[in-house]
Amino acid sequence: MDKILEVQNLSISFAGIKAVQHLSFSIERGEVLGLIGPNGSGKSTTVNMIAGNYLQDEGDVIFEGQPVSRKLSIARRSRLGLGRTFQTPRPFGNLSVYDNVFSIFLQKYNFKDADVKTMEILELSKLTPLRALAASQLSIEKRKWLDLARVLATEPRFVMMDEVMAGLNPNEMLSSLDFVREINKRGITILFIEHVMQAVISVCTRAIVLNEGRFLYEGAPRAVLENPSVIEAYIGRKKNAKN
Numbered sequence: 611m612d613k614i615l616e617v618q619n620l621s622i623s624f625a626g627i628k629a630v631q632h633l634s635f636s637i638e639r640g641e642v643l644g645l646i647g648p649n650g651s652g653k654s655t656t657v658n659m660i661a662g663n664y665l666q667d668e669g670d671v672i673f674e675g676q677p678v679s680r681k682l683s684i685a686r687r688s689r690l691g692l693g694r695t696f697q698t699p700r701p702f703g704n705l706s707v708y709d710n711v712f713s714i715f716l717q718k719y720n721f722k723d724a725d726v727k728t729m730e731i732l733e734l735s736k737l738t739p740l741r742a743l744a745a746s747q748l749s750i751e752k753r754k755w756l757d758l759a760r761v762l763a764t765e766p767r768f769v770m771m772d773e774v775m776a777g778l779n780p781n782e783m784l785s786s787l788d789f790v791r792e793i794n795k796r797g798i799t800i801l802f803i804e805h806v807m808q809a810v811i812s813v814c815t816r817a818i819v820l821n822e823g824r825f826l827y828e829g830a831p832r833a834v835l836e837n838p839s840v841i842e843a844y845i846g847r848k849k850n851a852k853n
């Protein structure tokens with residue numbers, strides 16, 4: 611088995627709140643691994659530690675067999691092939707759709723090659739007809755796709771998708787799921803965070819469940835959702851939210 615990413619004993623606290631505690635898991639190359647859990651269970655925080663936005667208190671991130679130094683910047687991690695989307699998309703609103711992607715390729719390629727690669731990614735993301743619009747003019751769905759297109763422009767081998775389906779209607783979700791599968795078919799390993807379980811079942815081969823910052827369970831998505839401790843974590847969370 612070829613592990614693309616491994617996290618070992620990852621922990622972080624914010625002012626005494628233990629957001630993630632002693633978390634260990636690994637992802638096989640080519641896999642779409644689901645990361646699920648109730649609100650506040652530590653999913654985005656985990657992504658933030660792997661991507662370099664947050665400095666973990668303890669634990670290690672190992673990417674393609676190499677330990678990622680705790681202090682390695684977000685940009686350097688991205689250059690290693692490690693990409694992520696944000697729960698709230700962050701394209702540059704005043705730039706055109708085309709320029710949002712082109713500006714990233716231009717960091718690595720000459721003008722002509724950057725143009726060819728940009729057109730390729732826009733086609734894959736079904737954004738070609740919208741390429742002249744400012745990013746701020748896009749619908750939520752298309753903004754999310756542009757966010758993904760920008761991540762793809764960094765030519766990652768591994769992408770963490772943090773709730774890319776949130777706020778989409780059922781039809782938009784179906785086309786987004788196709789997009790996720792297409793990205794995976796191109797050889798990109800995916801960590802897929804999502805609350806809509808149907809989406810997790812439809813794209814993931816395996817899922818990991820977090821609860822209150824800790825690893826709770828791991829297995830095939832359907833089995834995970836039928837597990838009593840997972841059901842309890844979700845129901846317990848809802849009860850607490852009501853009180």
Ligand SMILES: Nc1ncnc2c1ncn2[C@@H]1O[C@H](COP(=O)(O)OP(=O)(O)OP(=O)(O)O)[C@@H](O)[C@H]1O
Nearest residue numbers: 624627629647648649650651652653654655656697
């Ligand atoms: N920068 C921060 N400062 C303080 N607390 C934080 C910070 N980031 C996360 N937390 C806390 O860490 C815990 C885990 O949050 P996180 O955002 O990782 O959850 P999540 O599983 O992504 O939730 P959701 O499904 O709602 O997106 C929460 O208690 C949250 O308030």
Ligand SMILES: [Mg+2]
Nearest residue numbers: 653654655697
């Ligand atoms: Mg989150």
